[in-house]
Amino acid sequence: MNIQKYVPLAPLTTLGVGGSARFFVEVKTEKDIEEAVSYARAHGLAIYPIGAGSNILVPDEGVDGLVMKIAMHDIELHDAADETFLIAGAGARWEDVVNLAVEHGLYGIENLAGIPGTVGGAAVQNIGAYGAEFGSVFEYADVFNILTGVFERIAHTQASFAYRTSFFKEHRELVVVRVTLRLVKNAAPNISYSDLKRAQLEGIPLATPMQIAEAVRSIRAQKFPKNAEGGTAGSFFKNPIITHELADDIAKLFPDVPMFPQKEGMIKIPLAWLLDHVLALKGFSNGNVRLYEKHPLIIIARSGSRAIEVDTLAHEVAQRVFATTTICIEREVETFSGR
Ligand SMILES: Cc1cc2nc3c(=O)[nH]c(=O)nc-3n(C[C@H](O)[C@H](O)[C@H](O)COP(=O)(O)OP(=O)(O)OC[C@H]3O[C@@H](n4cnc5c(N)ncnc54)[C@H](O)[C@@H]3O)c2cc1C
Numbered sequence: 001m002n003i004q005k006y007v008p009l010a011p012l013t014t015l016g017v018g019g020s021a022r023f024f025v026e027v028k029t030e031k032d033i034e035e036a037v038s039y040a041r042a043h044g045l046a047i048y049p050i051g052a053g054s055n056i057l058v059p060d061e062g063v064d065g066l067v068m069k070i071a072m073h074d075i076e077l078h079d080a081a082d083e084t085f086l087i088a089g090a091g092a093r094w095e096d097v098v099n100l101a102v103e104h105g106l107y108g109i110e111n112l113a114g115i116p117g118t119v120g121g122a123a124v125q126n127i128g129a130y131g132a133e134f135g136s137v138f139e140y141a142d143v144f145n146i147l148t149g150v151f152e153r154i155a156h157t158q159a160s161f162a163y164r165t166s167f168f169k170e171h172r173e174l175v176v177v178r179v180t181l182r183l184v185k186n187a188a189p190n191i192s193y194s195d196l197k198r199a200q201l202e203g204i205p206l207a208t209p210m211q212i213a214e215a216v217r218s219i220r221a222q223k224f225p226k227n228a229e230g231g232t233a234g235s236f237f238k239n240p241i242i243t244h245e246l247a248d249d250i251a252k253l254f255p256d257v258p259m260f261p262q263k264e265g266m267i268k269i270p271l272a273w274l275l276d277h278v279l280a281l282k283g284f285s286n287g288n289v290r291l292y293e294k295h296p297l298i299i300i301a302r303s304g305s306r307a308i309e310v311d312t313l314a315h316e317v318a319q320r321v322f323a324t325t326t327i328c329i330e331r332e333v334e335t336f337s338g339r
Contacts, residue, residue: 018058
């Protein structure tokens, strides 16, 4: 285990902004995690697990603690009767996991193709896209509890997956070490999402997991900014889920706003629609950072941007949404201030 000091974090994130980690370590085994946690305890340091850094904002002043990059990359398939269990180290690239699954004709995560990040980050965030969510294939996770110093297993029933959140996100003392997914050999392709329906009408083949993953990647390539345009962490904000009463008030003001019924009478509103059609914020900028013209949920940070510029822009957007709609929006991207 090699503990380093003052390691710049911007290159380890997709937004590419922010300062250094006072202490930094890459952990490749369970033993490395135990040793890193002992080191942090002995030196009174907060611990900050990091995957591929695709959903975090590192402050300009850096992180005063031990940033622990999770680097267990192993991926295995275990065949059972009608299903296959995929077991992956938390540091495995999510795209590698999707590729292995679709190459074996396994259904369950093909609609989640093209999402950056690691398996650990996927579990924490309960990633979702194109009508699928990570939580629906999750079987269990092996985790290390920083507080007790013990390895534990968290089953599906405990994992409390919901829209971009999970038990792991709520329990910051847990470091996800390895995840087991349940994938199936036969299933009806999940092409209920509008973009996929459209692709089907255009004659794009969507019969196998591989074909769906390819179609999803090509749809995503048209929506997300290219690397050269700057850093991004994907959707910076969550789509708000609001009460029926508030939705009725908003519908009176803005009759065209799309609304998607959720559990318990709640309504999900596409925030990108509000930012575009109600607030005209496409391309809205603060210094080097701006809301992406093609998809205003995405913040783009040009090379050389500061975290404070991102933070100020996000704050301004949230204030304008509240002033116009009384909706309090939440960030999907986490400001990395630790646990
Ligand atoms: C271009 C782009 C497109 C995106 N599209 C989507 C999308 O379609 N759908 C979607 O849901 N997300 C999307 N995202 C967001 C992001 O890819 C996911 O949230 C991803 O799962 C984050 O994984 P990560 O490894 O990068 O996590 P990080 O950003 O490194 O960390 C995120 C959080 O997880 C914690 N964490 C990471 N690993 C562990 C671990 N092993 N144990 C404990 N805690 C851990 C971190 O402490 C932090 O709190 C997109 C991002 C980008 C840049």
